[in-house]
Amino acid sequence: MKKNRFAFAIPALVLLSLFAVFPAAQLVRMSLSEVSLQTLNGNWVFVGLENFRNGISDGSIPWGLRLTLIYTLIVTVLGVVGGFIAAYLLRGKGRYASIVLAIMVFIWALPPVVNGSVWKFLLAEDGLLNLISRSTIGQTIPFLFSHDFALYSVAVVNAWVIIPFNALVFRAAILGIDDQIFEAAILDGASKIQEIRFIVIPSVKPASLVLTILTIVNAFRSYDFIYVMTQGGPGTATQTLPYASYSQAFVQYNFGAGSATAVVAVLLVVVLAIIYARNVFKEERS
Amino acid sequence: MTRTHKFGITVLGQTFFLITYAVPFIWIVLTSLKKSTDVFDSSKSVVFTPTLEAYQRVADIHLLQALGQSALIASLSTALVLLVAVPAAYALARSSAWWSVAMLAVLIVFQMIPQTSTVIPLFKVLGNLNLLDSLAGVVIADASLMTPFAIILLRPFFRSVPEAVEEASSLDGAGSFRSFWSVVLPIARNGIATTGTVVFIIVWGEFLYSVNFFMTPGKYPLSAMLAQQVSSYGVNWSGLMALAVVTAIPIAILYAVSYRLLKEGLTVGAVK
Numbered sequence: 112m113k114k115n116r117f118a119f120a121i122p123a124l125v126l127l128s129l130f131a132v133f134p135a136a137q138l139v140r141m142s143l144s145e146v147s148l149q150t151l152n153g154n155w156v157f158v159g160l161e162n163f164r165n166g167i168s169d170g171s172i173p174w175g176l177r178l179t180l181i182y183t184l185i186v187t188v189l190g191v192v193g194g195f196i197a198a199y200l201l202r203g204k205g206r207y208a209s210i211v212l213a214i215m216v217f218i219w220a221l222p223p224v225v226n227g228s229v230w231k232f233l234l235a236e237d238g239l240l241n242l243i244s245r246s247t248i249g250q251t252i253p254f255l256f257s258h259d260f261a262l263y264s265v266a267v268v269n270a271w272v273i274i275p276f277n278a279l280v281f282r283a284a285i286l287g288i289d290d291q292i293f294e295a296a297i298l299d300g301a302s303k304i305q306e307i308r309f310i311v312i313p314s315v316k317p318a319s320l321v322l323t324i325l326t327i328v329n330a331f332r333s334y335d336f337i338y339v340m341t342q343g344g345p346g347t348a349t350q351t352l353p354y355a356s357y358s359q360a361f362v363q364y365n366f367g368a369g370s371a372t373a374v375v376a377v378l379l380v381v382v383l384a385i386i387y388a389r390n391v392f393k394e395e396r397s
Numbered sequence: 398m399t400r401t402h403k404f405g406i407t408v409l410g411q412t413f414f415l416i417t418y419a420v421p422f423i424w425i426v427l428t429s430l431k432k433s434t435d436v437f438d439s440s441k442s443v444v445f446t447p448t449l450e451a452y453q454r455v456a457d458i459h460l461l462q463a464l465g466q467s468a469l470i471a472s473l474s475t476a477l478v479l480l481v482a483v484p485a486a487y488a489l490a491r492s493s494a495w496w497s498v499a500m501l502a503v504l505i506v507f508q509m510i511p512q513t514s515t516v517i518p519l520f521k522v523l524g525n526l527n528l529l530d531s532l533a534g535v536v537i538a539d540a541s542l543m544t545p546f547a548i549i550l551l552r553p554f555f556r557s558v559p560e561a562v563e564e565a566s567s568l569d570g571a572g573s574f575r576s577f578w579s580v581v582l583p584i585a586r587n588g589i590a591t592t593g594t595v596v597f598i599i600v601w602g603e604f605l606y607s608v609n610f611f612m613t614p615g616k617y618p619l620s621a622m623l624a625q626q627v628s629s630y631g632v633n634w635s636g637l638m639a640l641a642v643v644t645a646i647p648i649a650i651l652y653a654v655s656y657r658l659l660k661e662g663l664t665v666g667a668v669k
Binding site for chain 1: 634652
């Protein structure tokens with residue numbers, strides 16, 4: 112006997128229709144119109160794909176896409192590999208491991224604006240990292256002030272924040288492995304490396320697939336660390352798609368252009384969402 | 398698994414992570430206790446006379462007001478999110494009909510859309526409803542941002558409540574709302590607590606909506622205040638770090654209380 116529980120979903124449907132779905136439709140309409148701060152509440156002139164064409168010809172969309180991909184790649188690789196290493200090292204039940212894990216997860220739980228401010232300070236010209244680098248290699252590194260470093264610096268900070276969460280999930284997967292398998296491996300004389308390669312990695316594979324998708328999405332939609340640490344600069348060095356769409360709309364007040372960039376970002380996210388959704392449904396059916 | 402000769406490498410690795418995560422935070426707390434003239438004085442990097450000067454200076458800029466605003470926004474948004482997301486997650490967990498699959502797919506998409514894409518049209522929608530520069534506007538925006546995430550996180554908790562429990566209660570004559578309220582909810586309370594905590598933490602740190610939907614900086618919550626000050630020129634670092642510490646303290650308390658819950662609950666929600 113299966114009762115229909117649809118009625119329970121109605122409050123959420125109402126809220127989301129009004130403040131998520133309807134705004135999303137407005138975003139699409141805005142991306143096809145010429146909208147400035149003056150015309151935001153007036154009539155929007157339909158311009159077809161002109162905002163998209165402009166974004167491509169002035170370079171902001173392809174450049175943003177390129178930066179977003181580099182940023183996502185760094186955060187994902189460091190975040191997933193770092194998370195796995197941390198999980199493996201901290202899988203024990205000992206007090207020391209527990210304390211280190213608790214501190215790491217605390218940092219992850221802090222607001223991004225706090226972590227971003229902290230790192231903006233640590234990476235400043237006179238910050239802690241440059242204090243160290245001056246006393247060791249005798250040089251100041253312009254982490255956030257140089258075209259070549261800024262994007263990488265912010266991406267590494269973002270990965271640093273994501274690692275504890277990934278470690279938590281990986282750790283749960285590692286703890287789920289049957290102890291007898293490890294014992295058998297020890298009896299067979301397996302080395303630590305072999306143990307990781309043939310037991311641990313295959314066992315965490317299902318978790319790592321989902322986790323990798325989640326990390327990609329998180330990195331892709333990230334704007335907060337850029338907002339706090341570089342404001343898209345220096346120049347356009349950290350104008351990823353999400354950040355560029357924001358600054359076009361709320362700094363340059365060109366809502367049409369910002370919407371077009373935002374729509375491009377959303378379309379790419381939809382592709383990732385489909386991959387993720389298929390994974391979720393597949394896992395539940397089995 | 399007690400092979401002693403590997404012990405050294407493990408402890409070394411653990412210590413590496415401890416240093417990477419603890420040192421920045423300790424450094425920030427130290428900086429917040431320095432005089433602004435001592436901040437970049439390397440002779441005073443670790444040994445210095447602590448002062449609450451920076452905190453006193455931040456306290457001038459409507460600190461309590463911002464703290465109150467943060468607490469209001471975060472608790473009201475969390476309440477609204479749970480109010481709509483809990484029943485919705487239950488509905489989705491109990492159905493495999495087309496509408497349930499479709500809704501879940503749409504939720505996944507909305508959970509993943511960059512917030513910078515939603516801030517643009519919401520500015521217009523809230524403007525039309527006269528909700529800009531109001532607490533209600535930011536609360537509604539934050540709640541609709543977090544609802545898809547909350548439903549997705551909650552759903553597995555409801556799936557793990559056996560349907561047999563509900564059938565037993567409906568045989569006893571309970572209607573579907575009553576069996577949801579008095580039978581299912583108590584069993585899923587861990588999931589609800591986890592989700593509520595995470596939503597509160599995220600909304601506490603949210604600043605993009607606050608910065609753009611509040612027209613008067615006097616109404617900013619802590620996170621928005623911090624975001625605005627860190628991105629302005631001529632930063633006063635000790636003051637800023639004091640503000641960062643103040644913003645982090647409530648999260649530290651909440652975290653200390655709920656760590657065990659989060660550790661269990663997050664891994665359930667994330668992988669399943």
